[in-house]
Amino acid sequence: MNPALRDVLVFLQSWWVELVSGVVIVAVVPLVAGYLVLMERKLMADMQARLGPMRVGPHGLLQPIADAVKLLIKEDIIPDNADKMVFWMAPVVSMTAALTAMGGIAFGPAFLVARDINVGLLFVIGVSSLGLLGIVLGGWASNSHYSIMGALRSTAQLVSYETAAGLALVSGLLLAGTLRIRDIVHAQEQSGVWFVFLVPVAFFIYVVASIAETNRAPFDLPEAESELVAGYMTEYSGFRWALYFLGEYANMIVVGAVATTLFLGGWLRPFPNVHWMNWLDALPALFTAAVGAYCVFRAGKQPARVQVWFMWGVALACFAVALILGVPVLPLQVVAPLKFMVPGLHGAFWFLLKISAYIYLFMWLRFTLPRYRFDQLMHLGWYILIPLAIVNVLAAGVAMILETEYGWNRWLALVVTTLFTLGVALFLLRLNDKRAAAASSAAPPPEEPSTEDSYAG
Amino acid sequence: MLDKVIFFFFAGVAILSAGLMVTRRNAIHSAVFLITTLLATAGIFLQLRAEFIFIAQIILYVGGIMVLFIFVIMLVSLDVALRQVQFSRQKWVALFVTLALAVEVGVMLWSSRKVPGQGFLLPNAVPAAKLPPNTEALAGSLFSSYLLPFEIASVLLLVAMVGAVVMAKKRT
């Protein structure tokens, strides 16, 4: 056989999983991001005493499809003086960065796209930060004043909060001792407790920083409608805008996945090592079955026939998933050969549940909190979050030394250092209040009485 | 053989981008092609099993330094610079020196083709499976044998940062 052909076959044989996963990511993630948008609209409506999209498809479930089709058939407008190559490329860069970062995440012990790369977590963070380039190039290429200002602001915000996020992750990594995704989760399994309980301050800093990373409220000034129209996205319409938007939501998933992996135990169920908690293994199946039962309960109350069928369909799907999740866990002899599926499936379930909770938190904060002004945003990042993150790294390091060198109990060491970090946090916040009070008593800067009359002429 | 294909792909992209970078009239286009060059180089690092350097290149070089470049290009009005004379009177000297260097390198490559290893110092390649993990190896040497230069470098960076902030503050 032709040696080249043989090489290709060998390559395909050993790498086909990764190739297929790559294709799946590129095909599925935009769809998932589209449904995330629908989820957000439904959640927002629920919190605002209304219903959200209801027309397109049952309960609005075909809304993302309708939106995608609409965006695809929209006229492609490119501003006159825009740089065509960069204008075309910028949203692509943004989306590509988010999708590639997805490739480094493990959704379960069996679902890992990039072969367990040595620098797993760093890979995800590094590649997702390439999305910055998409923003800054997009703003520039639009050749409009609003866009450039929005792009610069957005980039400054992202860079500042990336530092804080990275430092927060370092505190968690100190505890994990490795950058490989599988080994991080394994470390949490070994220590018996999710890292969020060991370094809660780091988790909190990461949450805040990741909200700013993904340009979500309350840090969404660069895309605030009332201020800069849409910032760097102003001149993008139709499918290009959709790419940016999907990149943002894919970024949310990536950021949630990183937090879940490092702090929330990845694909571990709560209390992974405690043997008498093994009944928790039945939770995924029960949960899905409960959702299915609820659908059955509501099916009778639907006004239209097609909606009744739809609810029944959803219920059946839920029961099927519940079966798949539940059967291998049953303590019966007949299902013993299926036991190998448990870690993979259940791991994926728990992982997705945790990411969903994290993203729910993002959305909840978006609907509740007003927006920070840009200088307040930067102040928060540089004056409060970054010093706090640095102190947290030091504290986590000290805790580890206390544990290994001086034989302290791990919990005691971490509690002591966490309290210290909280003290520093309070101190920083008090400083901030004092500075705000001092500045406001002299704000706005005293204006020299201007001689020109702005109303004249 | 697959290794060769991947290597030539990355190397080709790197060289092509580098060439495009120095021939573009638009500064942002040059920056974009520099980004592609750096990414291709990072790919070569990854192929050499130097994962940490691969990701460090992406995070620092592409994600940090190139963003800075693009900021500067955006904020500094380049029309003025473009209209200035690009080549000074020293272009003939520069051309001569470049040609001389190229001839030297070419002669060296040519005359060493018969020498085993072609004159390059080739350490014995280690089978990939036996390589120490790149991150750990780097960390180990940074924090033991090269600790002092590491600390000095970080102090230097801190000084540079503080200096930049001080210089950028408006005189109030």
Next chain:
Amino acid sequence: MGPQHPSTHGVLRVKLKLDGERVRGTECVIGYLHRGVEKIAENRTYQQFAPYVDRMDYVAAVSNGLGYCEAVEKLLNVEAPPRAKVIRTIMTELQRIASHLIWLGTHALDIGALTPLFYCLREREEILKIFEKYCGARLTTHAFRIGGLQYEAYDSFEKDVERFCKDFERRIQEYVDLLTGNSIWIGRTRNVGVLSAGDCIALGASGPVLRASGVKWDLRKAQPYAAYDLYKFEIPVGTNGDTYDRYMVRMEEMRQSRLICLQAIENIPAGPILGKVGKVLKPPAGEIYHSIEAPKGILGYYIVSDGTTQPYRVRIRPPSFINLQALDKMARGHLVADVVAIIGTLDIVLGEVDR
């Protein structure tokens, strides 16, 4: 900030003189909604002009109608019967709540809080339902007539108002929970757009803008009209004159309006609803100025009659127009993002600014 901007609350064009991000001066370009209402008044009879005044401040149409009807009644030397006065008071206070709800929702939306708008609209819906049941219209109500009312309060009027007021206390608490203590909200509104008391009086600002700067002047207490002298209520006053104080003043005003409504519906006097006015109104020649405390500020009507059925001149003192002049003073030295908050806190309606 051009006429088509999501946050200028209508067609308002603001020219900002910027130094980087700092505002050095503003210039408002208005007139996009000018319809010549005052000129139209010279060619309509007094009753025919009444629907036109609703269209000025279309967010608070009932107050506009109250001011006009009372002004013409003064000109005719007629007084509305007590029952009409009480019902007028109830409707006007409900309208004040509705106007402040719109203000709160849009102001919060400009600053980035997405949710209060929908809660405010939900409450406002109840008020508009009451209006619709009463006079058939939700927005431009034309609820009052010169001399009193045309429509008797419908059967469940008191019950509806009482139910709304009882529910409203809990709703206000929702807004307070969302915004009042929120450090982001405080950070965006404290010390933003400060207007001192002296500046307010010099510029002629009125309404919550004036009261937030510390001047306790409310025409409902100072020169009572309708049935306001019958009820006990407080006038909220601020200290700093910044956006946060204006927010607190308006929130408290909503509470006080609710109290007035509750007191009023307990005792609506029986009797006629329309005073002794003929079908054809020919006020004697003369002039009258009558002002009321509209939700946006002091709304005044200066009517000159020449003895015919049509007024010689109707001049309206629009509170939004005069408050808008304070924008320049308030916005100087702030960042662009604050200008949006300041325009929102002035609570302007372009229909009133331009007429």
